[in-house]
Each structure stands twice: as structure tokens, then as C-alpha cells.
Amino acid sequence: MTQDTALATSRPLLVIYTGGTLGMVESDAGLVPGVDIEARLTRALGALPAERRTALPDFEVLTFPDPIDSSAATPREWQRLAGEIAQRHRNHPGIVVLHGTDTLAWTASSLAYQLQGVDRPVVVTGAMQPLEAEGSDAADNVELALRFAVNPALQEVAIAFGGKLLRGVRARKWQSRDADAFASPNYPLLGERIGMDPILYPERGLVRQQRGAPRFELPDYGPLAEGGVARIALWPGITARQVAAWLQDPALKGALLEVWGGGNVPEDPELLGVIAEASGQGKLLAAISQCPHGGIDIGHYAAGQGLNEAGVLSADDMTPEAALTKLVHLLAQPLAHGERRRRFLTRLVGER
Ligand code: ASP
16 A cells, blocks of 8 residues: 555545535525535535445545635635645645635636645535535535545646546636536546546646646735736727736736737737837736637737737647636746746646
């Protein structure tokens, strides 16, 4: 028995409850985060068929004192969660994070950068319906997350949802109503439920790719949470003046531009001038495509040359969530501009 397997069988998992629909209850104002999550989880998992119940690993629960609807999350919440995991992970074979689905992919992406080299599973999950709702997906998702979180061959931040295991930094919320709510447009699944069993595909995991030794980076995201990074999607007719309003904000340190197709922007010298000026001021600018599938190749068309000349970095096939949280992560650290640019283009945690 390896050390990890021994740990996996002898210590409980840690489940961290941050909020989200999974734990919500009705109020006069609509659904709000509920309390007493441990007893409610135990009840919901206790209602699973016996053969599924007996396959569940032990866990203990840490409830954040102020569970939120994840639409209220900011980089500060990402930092706080990573800090908790960094502090506690050694006492548990794996961690499960219960989170609202709306910004779950953002949190999972940010955790991946902060917990680089994590040597055990960190599995984020949530639900489209509260634990007690009829036909809820909550117990199924928690069961899946717990069972993947006890597998020592998973050594990265992943999302368990709707029967699938996705790389956190590759995933996006894809559906606003369906229980199969998450997709990984440019990377295959890390695992999935087949029959009753969670099947992991280890050859797709970071452990076989580039995990390396744990080297957590837990910088202070506070200053970046005050408008330090923006996400700007182009639309036909966008003006230089509008882009300037974002990029000339003195608080802005970086921005993600969502451009056309394979990496194109309008050939508008004024617009390109605004972008080049911000880049020249040392702002970290990157571009992704508005197409969810495939990456970009800036400069393939003449219409993309302006981005190259303005020093905009290619985010290739990254998700918007992965690209923006990477900008936040790099900007929060005391790095020279050139080193930030180099790291942005480097594959740090399988995000590109
Ligand atoms: N608004 C909820 C949240 O993100 C949605 C959900 O959890 O499904 O917290």
C-alpha cells in the first residue's frame, strides 16, 4: 500500500461549504444560502441506494461562516478558499468544495493557479437544485465529488458535475438549467461516471503531465479585486473611446480582450492605438476568441496584426475564466512585466 493510499483510507476527506444553490433554502426574497449543511448532506446522501451509500468515503465538513451565492464572489473569495485548502490539505486525502455554479469555473480556475503542484484531489462541485428539492442533482454530484476526491491518482483541481469530471481550469458553465451544466470545450474529460463507478482517465491528468512538486502561490489578491483586471468583449461597431474608458482607468493593471474568430479585431487605427498605449504603459493585455471551441493565432489574418504590434498576448484556447484568473494571479505577484508575459504564455497547470 502506498503512503497516499494509506492516507486515503485512514483519514476523512474535507468538505468545504462556501454556499451556492446546493445548500440553499427558500426565503421571501427567493433562494438564499442555508445553514446546517452537515446534517442536510448526511440526510441527502443517506437517501441514496444502499450499494452507493456504502461506497462513500468518510468526510468532515468545514462551513464558511458566511455562505454566499457565488455571483457575489470576487478574487478575495478565491484567495480565501485557496488559503484554507493550503492550510488544511495535509490532514486529508482530498478536498471537496461545495460552491455555487454561477462562478464555479472561475473559482476552480483560480484555485488551480494558487495551488500549483497540489498532490491530491481538490474537487469542486455544486448543484442546479437544492439538496432537498425533488429530483435534485445535489446528492449525485456530491457523491461523485467524494468518490473522485478519494482517488490518489487525481492530483489537481477538478470539477465533478453531472456525471463528469472536468479539469477545473478548462471548464465553463455551459447550461443555465440542465443538470449537465459544465463543459470542457478544449480538453477531454478527466473522468466520468460509468454505471455506478467513477472512472478516472489518469493519462489525461496533470500527474502524468507537469504536476511537479507542490509549489503553492498564495499572493494577496486584494488590490486586484478593486477593478485591477477587466474583461472586454468586442462587438461590431465598438469604438476606441469605449475601449479607452476601460483601458485608461489608472486602477486597471490588465485586461482580457475577447476578439473575433482566430484572433482578429477591427482594423481601426484609433482602437489599436488605445490598446497599444495601454500595453506600452505596462498593462498586461491578453486575447482570446469569442468562439468557445478552438484557439487563436494572432497575426494569421492582417486583421490581427494590430494586436501583435500592440503587444497583446495570445491566450490561445484558454477559457475566459482561465485567462482572466491567470492575469489576476500573475499581476498579484511581485514579478517584472517581462516575466509576467512569459508566464502568461507558459502552460502552468494544463490551462492551455
Ligand atoms: N446563483 C447560484 C450560485 O452560483 C447558482 C447555483 O449555485 O447554481 O450560487
